[in-house]
Amino acid sequence: MGFDLNRLIRGRVWKFGDSIETDAINPYYLYPTMEELKLHTMEVYRPEFPREVKPGDIMIAGRNFGCGSSRPGLVLREVGIAAIIAESVSRLFLRNSISRAIPIFVVPGVTSLAEDGDTLEVDYPKGVIVNPATGASLPFNKYPAGIEQIFECGGLLQFAYERYIREAALAGRTRQEKQE
Amino acid sequence: MTQTMAEKLLTRHNLAGKEVRAGDFLEARIDGAMCHYHAAEPMHDLAIEAGFKDGLPRVWDRSKVYVLLDHHQPTLSQKLADENALVRREVERLGIQCFHDSEPGIAHQMMLDYGLVRPGELVVGNDSHTLGYGSVNAGATGITRADMLYVLLYGELWFQVPESIRVVLDGKQPDYPISKDIILYLAGQYGDDFAQGMSIEYSGTLAPQLSIDSRMCLSTHGVEVGAKFAMFGMDEVTRQFVSARTELPFEALTADQGAQYAKEIRLSVDDMPFVVAKPHQFGNVVPVDEVLGTRIHQAQIGSCANGRYEDIEIAARVLKKHKVAKGVRFLISPASQQVYLQCLKAGLIETLIEAGAQVITPGCGICQPRVGFLSDGEVCITATTRNFKGRKGSAKAEIYLGGPLTVAAAAVAGEIVNPKEVFSGL
Numbered sequence: 001m002g003f004d005l006n007r008l009i010r011g012r013v014w015k016f017g018d019s020i021e022t023d024a025i026n027p028y029y030l031y032p033t034m035e036e037l038k039l040h041t042m043e044v045y046r047p048e049f050p051r052e053v054k055p056g057d058i059m060i061a062g063r064n065f066g067c068g069s070s071r072p073g074l075v076l077r078e079v080g081i082a083a084i085i086a087e088s089v090s091r092l093f094l095r096n097s098i099s100r101a102i103p104i105f106v107v108p109g110v111t112s113l114a115e116d117g118d119t120l121e122v123d124y125p126k127g128v129i130v131n132p133a134t135g136a137s138l139p140f141n142k143y144p145a146g147i148e149q150i151f152e153c154g155g156l157l158q159f160a161y162e163r164y165i166r167e168a169a170l171a172g173r174t175r176q177e178k179q180e
Numbered sequence: 181m182t183q184t185m186a187e188k189l190l191t192r193h194n195l196a197g198k199e200v201r202a203g204d205f206l207e208a209r210i211d212g213a214m215c216h217y218h219a220a221e222p223m224h225d226l227a228i229e230a231g232f233k234d235g236l237p238r239v240w241d242r243s244k245v246y247v248l249l250d251h252h253q254p255t256l257s258q259k260l261a262d263e264n265a266l267v268r269r270e271v272e273r274l275g276i277q278c279f280h281d282s283e284p285g286i287a288h289q290m291m292l293d294y295g296l297v298r299p300g301e302l303v304v305g306n307d308s309h310t311l312g313y314g315s316v317n318a319g320a321t322g323i324t325r326a327d328m329l330y331v332l333l334y335g336e337l338w339f340q341v342p343e344s345i346r347v348v349l350d351g352k353q354p355d356y357p358i359s360k361d362i363i364l365y366l367a368g369q370y371g372d373d374f375a376q377g378m379s380i381e382y383s384g385t386l387a388p389q390l391s392i393d394s395r396m397c398l399s400t401h402g403v404e405v406g407a408k409f410a411m412f413g414m415d416e417v418t419r420q421f422v423s424a425r426t427e428l429p430f431e432a433l434t435a436d437q438g439a440q441y442a443k444e445i446r447l448s449v450d451d452m453p454f455v456v457a458k459p460h461q462f463g464n465v466v467p468v469d470e471v472l473g474t475r476i477h478q479a480q481i482g483s484c485a486n487g488r489y490e491d492i493e494i495a496a497r498v499l500k501k502h503k504v505a506k507g508v509r510f511l512i513s514p515a516s517q518q519v520y521l522q523c524l525k526a527g528l529i530e531t532l533i534e535a536g537a538q539v540i541t542p543g544c545g546i547c548q549p550r551v552g553f554l555s556d557g558e559v560c561i562t563a564t565t566r567n568f569k570g571r572k573g574s575a576k577a578e579i580y581l582g583g584p585l586t587v588a589a590a591a592v593a594g595e596i597v598n599p600k601e602v603f604s605g606l
Contacts, residue, residue: 070323160326
């Protein structure tokens with residue numbers, strides 16, 4: 001199923017610091033299954049997080065979010081995080097999020113836009129993050145068309161499959177034409 | 181137009197055939213795909229998730245996919261043994277030609293040991309430390325599992341051309357490896373993301389003096405400061421290393437005079453102190469003199485950052501004259517069987533064992549909570565890649581990162597010391 005970037009995302013904020021590493025997001029060395037990960041994600045920074053996070057919440061963080069090993073933030077989607085917004089994002093975490101169509105936005109200054117428990121809105125078509133309580137907002141750069149397409153497909157896996165089917169159909173037609 | 185190494189690399193590999201500049205997006209042709217355990221094992225499930233009901237239907241080029249069962253060899257559980265068996269079946273079914281199955285070691289080291297990476301190539305791997313191949317003038321970087329599925333099918337992948345940062349290292353190579361100190365020092369000075377999304381080009385008067393081992397450490401750690409690539413230029417040292425391992429032709433990468441860099445950082449290593457990263461982040465760096473006397477329980481040398489001959493040789497030089505301190509577990513893991521053999525033939529292993537060190541089977545385990553767990557309250561100093569909380573088991577343990585000489589000195593002193601105290605007179 002595709003991910004619709006154009007749908008407004010509105011949620012309660014969980015705020016984290018700089019250089020949050022993928023070992024903290026996915027402590028899979030200790031908890032190898034998704035069910036266990038859901039009970040322990042981010043606990044080294046906020047022990048209450050796995051207990052109190054609610055579907056639709058938004059995570060904001062400082063610079064270099066998702067540094068360390070290449071591990072996707074699937075567990076964050078599983079516990080209901082609707083969007084991740086950070087001052088900057090490690091390139092592999094960003095790539096992982098795009099690959100799995102997990103909404104992530106690089107917004108310099110976001111940690112001064114909201115405090116823990118505030119509400120934030122992500123308006124992708126307008127390219128702006130808004131704190132409705134204070135009226136403050138910050139612009140951000142939209143993705144290039146090629147990456148928006150990956151989100152629309154629901155991730156790179158589905159994107160790869162669609163290409164395969166398209167090319168197989170084309171090759172089939174070409175073969176048929178040659179035979180005729 | 182003048183180009184950085186990254187711009188030249190991606191222009192050469194651009195499927196659209198056009199010149200690209202920093203910031204451009206492109207579809208690039210891939211020269212090699214390194215799949216270690218983490219990629220190979222879940223790939224079947226990912227293919228099914230994508231829609232291929234019988235798993236991955238093909239790989240784009242059977243000679244360009246390298247599968248190495250590095251993280252789990254020999255296997256430490258039934259589950260892992262069963263997963264490795266699945267990988268073997270998949271390799272057979274897909275006809276993948278290069279498969280390192282029954283050989284323990286770190287994939288990145290084996291890729292270089294066996295000449296599977298050549299200068300000027302665009303090589304991707306399912307591991308963040310794939311950047312290490314930049315040590316031999318290759319454009320190499322880590323990609324995600326979903327990216328790998330795409331690469332395996334098509335031999336292509338999207339990239340954004342990175343901006344480039346020039347890291348100019350000047351000074352004289354001392355009689356011991358200093359790459360770990362260099363990268364830690366830079367992370368301490370400029371932050372653990374000073375090269376976020378960028379391509380590092382190492383240069384300066386020190387660069388030609390650096391061994392391939394030292395270059396591998398610096399390139400591998402590019403990812404610890406956020407980089408997409410971390411490359412050295414081509415020189416005689418590289419040429420000798422590569423030509424001893426592969427006969428395939430290659431086209432080296434050289435930056436043009438006048439290429440545009442987003443940043444330049446200079447460091448003179450002659451004035452650089454020994455440094456360590458304190459718990460729990462790579463950029464939490466202080467001169468070793470600020471943490472003198474910190475009692476340690478475990479010391480380690482290994483990983484894709486520091487499991488090489490020169491890292492182990494310096495430890496052996498220290499242990500030739502000193503025993504491992506009582507109450508300290510000193511773990512040393514060569515990066516590959518080839519490195520292990522090199523150390524063995526040089527007599528290093530005998531010295532290490534006689535002095536009380538433990539030699540661990542080559543592999544990634546020493547850098548993870550797989551071999552040598554820490555208990556609550558324990559302190560470890562390690563020349564491996566990362567010191568995140570819980571990286572070696574207990575979240576209540578403390579991990580310091582340091583160079584191999586600093587680690588060996590701490591192992592014999594039982595506490596963090598300035599390595600000069602131990603090293604003088606070696």
